[in-house]
Amino acid sequence: MNELLDPLLLARWQFGLTTVYHFLFVPLTIGLATTAAVFQTAWYRTGKAEYLGITKFFGSIFLINFAMGVVTGIVQEFQFGMNWSEYSRFVGDVFGAPLALEGLLAFFFEATFIGLWIFGWDKLPRGVHLATIWATAVGSIASAYFIIAANAFMQNPVGYEMNAEKGRAELVDIGALLTNPVAVAAFPHTIAASFMVAAGLVISAAAWHLARNQHLDTMRPALKFGLWVMVGAGILTTVFGDQLSLAMVATQPMKMAAAEATYETVCGADASFSLFTLGTPDGSSELFSIRVPYLLSFLSTHTFDGCVEGINDLQGQYEMLYGPGDYTPIIWITYWSFRWMIGLGMAHVLVAVIGLWLTRKGRMPKRPWVWKIAIWSFPLSLAAMIVGWIFTEMGRQPWIVFSLLPTESAVSPNVTGLDVLISLVAFTLVYGTLAVVEARLVVRAIRNGPPEVGEPDPETGRVEPATTVY
Amino acid sequence: MDLSVLWFWIVAFLFIGYFVLDGFDFGVGMSLPFLGRDETDRRVLINTIGPVWDLNETWVIVAGASLFAAFPEWYATLFSGFYLALLLILLALIARGVSFEYRHQRPESRWKRSFDRMIIVGSAVPAFLWGVAFANIVQGVPLDAGHNYTGTLLDLLNPYALLGGATTLLLFFTHGVVFVSLKTEGELRERARRLAARSGFIAIVVAAAFLAWTGLAFGAPWFWGFAAAAAIALVAGWLANAGGAEGLAFSLLAITTAAAVLALFSALFPEVMPASNDPANSLTIENASSSTYTLTVMSWTALIFFPLVLAYQGWTYWVFRKRVTRASIEAAAH
Numbered sequence: 190m191n192e193l194l195d196p197l198l199l200a201r202w203q204f205g206l207t208t209v210y211h212f213l214f215v216p217l218t219i220g221l222a223t224t225a226a227v228f229q230t231a232w233y234r235t236g237k238a239e240y241l242g243i244t245k246f247f248g249s250i251f252l253i254n255f256a257m258g259v260v261t262g263i264v265q266e267f268q269f270g271m272n273w274s275e276y277s278r279f280v281g282d283v284f285g286a287p288l289a290l291e292g293l294l295a296f297f298f299e300a301t302f303i304g305l306w307i308f309g310w311d312k313l314p315r316g317v318h319l320a321t322i323w324a325t326a327v328g329s330i331a332s333a334y335f336i337i338a339a340n341a342f343m344q345n346p347v348g349y350e351m352n353a354e355k356g357r358a359e360l361v362d363i364g365a366l367l368t369n370p371v372a373v374a375a376f377p378h379t380i381a382a383s384f385m386v387a388a389g390l391v392i393s394a395a396a397w398h399l400a401r402n403q404h405l406d407t408m409r410p411a412l413k414f415g416l417w418v419m420v421g422a423g424i425l426t427t428v429f430g431d432q433l434s435l436a437m438v439a440t441q442p443m444k445m446a447a448a449e450a451t452y453e454t455v456c457g458a459d460a461s462f463s464l465f466t467l468g469t470p471d472g473s474s475e476l477f478s479i480r481v482p483y484l485l486s487f488l489s490t491h492t493f494d495g496c497v498e499g500i501n502d503l504q505g506q507y508e509m510l511y512g513p514g515d516y517t518p519i520i521w522i523t524y525w526s527f528r529w530m531i532g533l534g535m536a537h538v539l540v541a542v543i544g545l546w547l548t549r550k551g552r553m554p555k556r557p558w559v560w561k562i563a564i565w566s567f568p569l570s571l572a573a574m575i576v577g578w579i580f581t582e583m584g585r586q587p588w589i590v591f592s593l594l595p596t597e598s599a600v601s602p603n604v605t606g607l608d609v610l611i612s613l614v615a616f617t618l619v620y621g622t623l624a625v626v627e628a629r630l631v632v633r634a635i636r637n638g639p640p641e642v643g644e645p646d647p648e649t650g651r652v653e654p655a656t657t658v659y
Numbered sequence: 660m661d662l663s664v665l666w667f668w669i670v671a672f673l674f675i676g677y678f679v680l681d682g683f684d685f686g687v688g689m690s691l692p693f694l695g696r697d698e699t700d701r702r703v704l705i706n707t708i709g710p711v712w713d714l715n716e717t718w719v720i721v722a723g724a725s726l727f728a729a730f731p732e733w734y735a736t737l738f739s740g741f742y743l744a745l746l747l748i749l750l751a752l753i754a755r756g757v758s759f760e761y762r763h764q765r766p767e768s769r770w771k772r773s774f775d776r777m778i779i780v781g782s783a784v785p786a787f788l789w790g791v792a793f794a795n796i797v798q799g800v801p802l803d804a805g806h807n808y809t810g811t812l813l814d815l816l817n818p819y820a821l822l823g824g825a826t827t828l829l830l831f832f833t834h835g836v837v838f839v840s841l842k843t844e845g846e847l848r849e850r851a852r853r854l855a856a857r858s859g860f861i862a863i864v865v866a867a868a869f870l871a872w873t874g875l876a877f878g879a880p881w882f883w884g885f886a887a888a889a890a891i892a893l894v895a896g897w898l899a900n901a902g903g904a905e906g907l908a909f910s911l912l913a914i915t916t917a918a919a920v921l922a923l924f925s926a927l928f929p930e931v932m933p934a935s936n937d938p939a940n941s942l943t944i945e946n947a948s949s950s951t952y953t954l955t956v957m958s959w960t961a962l963i964f965f966p967l968v969l970a971y972q973g974w975t976y977w978v979f980r981k982r983v984t985r986a987s988i989e990a991a992a993h
Contacts, residue, residue: 256760259713260753266723267745270738274807277738281731282949289728289957292721297968300717301975304710312978352950357731359950601739603807612746619750623757630764658991659702659709659763 194606197597200272203613207264208582209575210620214258216574219333219380220387221251222326226319227414233319236651242407242639245654247391248322249640253630255303257623264616272609276589276599283349283360284339287367291335299328310654333383334376341372343590344581345440358593374436375581378429382574384422385537389570391415392544392563394635399553400560407639409553416544419566423538430531431488438489438497441591443507443516444584446500447523449485456496460486464528511592518586526580533573537566662958663948666729667931669961671924673722675917678789678827679834680715682916683909684708686835688755688782689828691775693854694839698768700847701775702988705759707842710979712759714972716752728957732806732947733931740800740808741792744815748785755781786831787824791815794823794869797877797926799933802940806932806947819872826869829862830893830919834912837896841905844984852900855908859897866893866915870922877926885922889915 225248232240266288269277277284302324309318342348348365349358360366395412398404438445446452449462462484466477486495500517507516540562547554554560589596645652687708695701708715726734738745754777762774798819801809833855840851870886896911927933931947934940948954 252760253764256757259716260756263716263720263752264749266720266727267738267749269727270723270734271742271745272739274735274739277727277731277735281727281734282953285724285728285731285734285949286953286956288724289721290960292717292724293960293964293968296717296720297714297972300714301972304713305975305978308710309978360953360956363956601735601742601807602805603803603809604739604742608742611743615746615750619753623753626757626761630761633764656987656991658988659705659759 194610196272196604196606196609197600199606199609199613200600200604201596203272203609203616204268205579205582206613206620207261207268207616209578210624211258211261211265212575212578213571214254214261215333216379216383216386216571217254217390218251218258219326219329219383220385221247221254221390222322222329223384224387224391224414224418225251226322226326229319229322232652233315236645236649238642238645238652239407239410241642241652241654243411245642246394246407246634246639247411250390250394250631250634252307253627253634257627259300261620271612272601272604273589273599274601274603276594279357279594279599280342280590281357283346283358283366284342286360286363287335287339287342291332291339295328295332295335299325299332302328308657311656330380333380334372337376337379338367338369338372340581341369341375342366343588344585345369345371345436346590346593358590370436371433371440374429374433378426378433381422381425381429382534382577384418385426385534386567386570386574388415388418388422388541389537389566389568392419392541393565393567396560396563396566397635398638400557400564404638409551412544412548415566416541416548419537419541419570420545423534423541426534427538430534434488435491441584442498443500443503443518444523445489446498446503447518447520447584448527448580449497450520450524451485451497451499452501453499454496454502455485455499457486457494458482460484460489460495460497462488466524514587514595516587518584522583523580526576526583530573530577530580533569533576537570537573540566661944662951662954663729663944664929665958666725666948666954667924667928667944670722670725670729671920673718673725675920677715677718677722678831678920679913679916680711680718682786682827682831683834683838683913684712684715685782685786686831686833687839688778688835689786689832690836690839690851690854691779694836694847694851695775698771699985699988701771702763703843703847703983703985704839705762705778706983706988707839709759711975713756714975716756725957729949729954730931730944730947731949732942736802736806736808736932736942736947737792737796740802740810741795741815743812744788744792748788751781751784751788753781754778783828787828789824790827791820791824793827793920793923794820794873796932797873797923799935799941801936802932802934802942804940806940806942809936819876822865822869822872826862826866826919829858829865830912830916833859833862833897834909834916837900837905837908837912840900841909842982844982847985848905852903852905855900856897859893859900863893863897866890866919870919873923873926879925879928881925881928882922885918885925889918889922892918 225244228240228244228247232244302321305313306318306321306325309321313321346358347369348360348362350361352359391411392415395408395415398408399412434445461480461482464479464481483493485497486493489495489497504516508514544563547559585591587595589599642652643655687704691701691704695704758774758777758781762771795815803809836851836855836858840848840855843851867890870890874882874886892911892914896908896915899908899911930941930943932942
């Protein structure tokens with residue numbers, strides 16, 4: 190019973206649950222706001238009904254999703270203080286700043302302009318109204334930057350000094366904090382991956398209608414757009430992911446070792462990347478594996494004869510530096526999440542390239558199974574994003590702030606296991622219920638297809654949108 | 660002025676922004692069962708705050724983040740100490756926030772009614788609990804030497820704090836109903852005006868009791884000035900509403916909320932989280948704040964961006980300044 194009511198364990202589960210859940214909505218918000226902005230720009234320039242239809246169609250899915258992003262985001266901010274008060278005391282001086290900057294610079298901006306976009310269709314001049322959706326998209330991307338900069342401090346603390354008297358880290362260089370090499374690499378990687386997720390949704394939704402041979406005038410351009418974005422964003426995600434893994438090796442070698450489950454330091458050809466392994470869950474012994482020689486060396490150092498430090502050596506080094514303890518993350522989680530992230534990402538680019546080939550010059554595949562594969566784009570791209578995030582955060586363990594503060598020292602000392610259990614159960618029930626409602630609403634919105642957008646004006650040939658109300 | 664003192668008042672300003680703005684939209688949410696006689700009425704009510712509730716709610720996120728950045732100790736003590744109360748607020752805000760967007764997604768009246776209930780409860784619970792929380796902050800709570808709260812949820816529900824909760828609940832309710840009369844037409848506008856007159860009267864009595872109790876128990880020189888301003892603005896706002904001057908009544912009630920928050924922060928100054936058991940454990944502006952460097956960075960950011968934020972948020976209210984009519988709601992295809 191006592192073990193069940195361990196506040197640390199429960200608080201960690203709660204953080205994992207609420208963060209992963211929140212992160213289902215963030216990439217879609219970023220990607221779909223931009224998607225809606227692109228198509229609204231096309232409508233602005235041409236006045237064509239199909240572009241307004243696509244804007245409204247993905248805009249409505251964006252809004253269903255945006256509401257969830259907002260309400261689950263408040264939980265994220267509150268739980269640092271609620272569950273992790275010792276962490277908040279320790280890093281508030283440093284970590285609080287990017288959160289406050291996010292609120293002031295990005296969050297206000299996004300929340301204001303989304304209201305103007307939803308309700309401003311017939312109240313704002315057309316160009317100003319177009320600017321509001323771009324402002325929303327920019328706000329959501331800026332917001333991501335500050336959050337990633339805050340998170341990067343947990344991965345690679347920079348720009349601070351320890352204040353021994355107060356027992357806390359204090360900010361001494363905001364520039365260094367905001368240009369943390371981990372943040373600089375993680376930000377474009379995450380944004381590009383967000384576009385992949387949004388492209389996945391666009392491809393799925395368009396494929397669903399095209400498979401039924403309906404809404405061809407709106408869904409064909411949407412599919413093309415989704416496929417091109419998937420390929421482009423996929424390449425960018427890979428390029429920046431490579432930069433991020435270099436930054437990771439430089440700052441958190443244990444995370445890279447754990448990603449590969451490599452226990453001994455290996456160099457050159459021995460530094461191979463295993464595509465697939467059968468063996469014990471923690472990778473300590475293997476029965477069978479498919480390995481690409483040199484690849485791990487190349488990923489880690491950009492040379493073919495580089496060395497990658499193993500878990501055992503790093504564990505030894507960390508014990509010397511930080512005292513006795515286990516400095517290894519849970520290997521099977523890091524190993525498999527890293528593989529699924531890369532594998533699913535690669536598979537999406539491949540599917541999109543094939544899709545572009547199959548739909549070249551206005552062709553449309555006839556076989557149903559082709560469309561079925563396309564429809565899986567969205568859930569699987571979202572899954573890739575989620576396992577990537579799990580890898581980043583689980584690979585940081587046992588540190589909450591790498592090398593400075595262990596996770597176990599960060600939990601609120603005065604919050605009982607029962608308190609955390611109550612809130613964990615409450616969040617699980619509420620989030621679970623909302624997930625079902627949200628999923629049904631999104632599926633329903635997709636199946637309903639693009640809304641009727643009215644007849645073109647006989648004089649100008651333009652289609653004008655109707656009033657929006659709740 | 661010391662930067663940490665400046666940030667104490669900036670935090671007060673952010674909570675004023677939050678309580679004034681989300682305060683009235685909580686009030687609109689709570690007024691659904693009283694003013695929403697039919698589906699069209701309810702849609703009119705929800706549409707009065709449709710374009711702005713999200714930006715209003717953002718103020719609490721910015722207030723929370725600023726508390727985290729400028730006073731990490733205060734943030735840590737408050738949020739871990741008031742754990743279950745804040746959990747209830749979070750659940751209420753989640754229910755309410757999704758309801759605005761989800762309610763109109765399906766035509767069935769059962770679907771709409773269940774989201775209406777979530778809007779009502781989701782508005783009332785935070786409106787009440789924020790008052791409870793701030794009354795407890797002013798009153799002080801038991802803290803240990805590490806500044807950690809040592810009481811329970813029940814300790815927070817003491818008579819003084821409950822009176823504080825009743826005050827914010829009634830004040831926000833009245834403010835919201837006045838907003839409805841400002842933003843609607845015809846019969847609904849009249850009913851809102853009459854309801855605000857009744858709820859405003861109760862709000863005056865309860866708020867007077869709460870401010871008098873606060874002043875007598877924790878008063879400071881500045882407190883009485885702000886408390887008097889709040890009281891005068893509240894009574895004047897009530898009279899303006901009775902006289903049909905809706906814009907004036909709404910502004911005066913906004914001033915009431917602002918002055919009341921300033922009164923509470925004056926009563927708190929220079930502490931931020933007084934320890935009721937041992938003054939040595941209290942958190943003060945001095946021992947709870949961030950380093951001068953952090954506060955300097957944030958001060959420059961605030962100085963540059965607050966005017967911009969206030970400008971574009973003000974512009975939003977200007978864009979949606981027209982009254983929401985039944986005809987416009989019925990005309991919109993949905």
